[in-house]
Amino acid sequence: MNEIKVAFAGVRRSSAFFKAFQLHPETQIVALCDINERTLAEAGKATGVTQLYTVYEKMLDEARPDVVVVATPMQYHAPQAIAALQRDIHVLSEVTACVSMDEARWLVQACRQSSAVYMMAENYIYRKPVVLVQAMVEAGLFGEVYYAEGEYLHELSALHHTPEGQPTWRYYWQVGVNGATYPTHSLGPCLQWIQERPARVSCIGTGRWTDPEHAMEDTILLLCKTASGKLIRVRLDMLSKRPHAMTNYTLQGTKGVFEGARRPGERDWVWISDYCRDPNQWVPLETFEAEFLPEIWRDPPPEALQAGHGGGDYFEVMDFIDAVQGRKAPTIDIHKAMDMTLPGLVSQESIRRGGEWLEVPDSRQW
Structure with a gap:
């Protein structure tokens, strides 16, 4: 493939990716789509892109990109990914992948029928x-x-209401549904480490103490068991009044444990039995960078640091390209x-049943 033509849907969120694609030697941003014409015009001016659209399918058909980045509100991710895949356009989709079981099946089917890559x-x-x-x-x-x-x-x-007081998509799709509606930032790293899919889930909540207006309970706990x-x-x-803490992680194994930093200024720690003689000796995670961090991360190229998120x-x-x-x-x-994504969808039925353990479908068997 020659230079890869990239289009973006939902320019406010996808702007986080602009720099990375602009710096990549194999890609060119050719089109932008957003229903907000003012936001769209500002993004076009900032990027120098002149093909601007307010209708997604029109952008796909007229701009004819090789790749589309779907960064619209989450209820549009599956329909817009499917529309691109049906045109054999590669898709990089924001999270979550879909908002219903039906959409999940349709999206898997579209991926199987398309020659394009979905990520x-x-x-x-x-x-x-991580x-x-x-x-x-x-x-x-x-x-x-x-x-x-x-x-x-x-x-x-x-972010639950516009400045004019109208409910936003988050009001309906993130906190307007009870259960783990937005689990991937937590599940993603855990699944990378565990390397097994969740086979069963149980979901419970605290009840509604902060704002009874929302369907979601203030704190949701999702337990996932693998087949083994x-x-x-x-x-x-996403409701309790407290400082943000979006990257709290723990990993436990038979020979060691990882405890991630929970507050600004704290460090990530590990205890590894083969390295720590003292059974109570914590070691900073960065101690292991020189030996185990992938080479490209040890001395990242300047364009990587310009793209954001370290x-x-x-x-x-x-990776996507x-x-x-x-x-x-x-x-x-x-x-x-x-x-x-599926554990979060199944969680909505589990919490309705008081935390009952429910099976998570395996999309590989669909």
């Missing part, structure tokens, strides 16, 4: 500590990993995207 843009797996822990897991430092947890504590009440019995705990809270955005785009070019498999293909 979900779960950027938390590209955070440097990458380092994964490399250490693969090297066997933690032994057999059997427990992981992730927490996404992000008070978003300011490994356990993942996810805490999701290089994560650049590496995510680089490598998949489009056939150099590697997509990091989060349709089935891994389902592994991160």
Whole structure:
């Protein structure tokens, strides 16, 4: 493939990717789409892109991109990804992959019928500590990993209404549904480390103490069991009044443990039995960077640092373009995207049944 033509849907959120695609030597941004004409015009001016659209399908048909980045509100991710896949246009989709079981099946079917690549843009797996822990897991430092947890504590009440007081999509789709509606930032890294899909889930909540207006309970706990019995705990809270803490992670194995920083200024710590003589000796995670951090992360290129998230955005785009070019498999293909999305969909029925354990479908069997 020659220079890859890239289009964006939802310019406010997708602007985080602009720099990464502009800096990539194989890509060119050719079109932008957004229903807000003012936002669209501002993005066009900032990027120098002149093909601007307010109708998504029209952009796909007229601009004829090779790739589309779907960064619209989450209820549009599956329909817009499917529309692109049906045109054999590669898709990088924001999270979550879909908002219903029907959409999940339609999206998997579209991926199977299309010659295009689908990848979900779960950027938390590209955070440097997550990458380092994964490399250490693969090297066997933690032994057999059997427990992981992730927490996404992000008070978003300011985004539930427009300045004019109208409910936004988040009001309906994130906190307007009870259950783990937005689990992928927590599940993503845990699944990278555990390397098994969630087979069963149980979901419970605290009740509604902050604002009874919303269907979602203030704090949601999602427990995921793999077929071999490994356990993942996810805490999701987008309502409680508290400082943000969106990257709380823990990993436990037979030979070691990782405890991520929970507050600004804190460090990530590990205890590894083969390295720590004292059974109570914690070691800073960065101690293991020189030996285990992937080479490209040790001395990231200048363009990576320009792209944001400490290089994560650049590496995510680089992986996606490598998949489009056939150099590697997509990091989060349709089935891994389902592994991160389906537990949240099943959780909505589990919490309705008082935390009953329910099976999570395996999209590979559809």
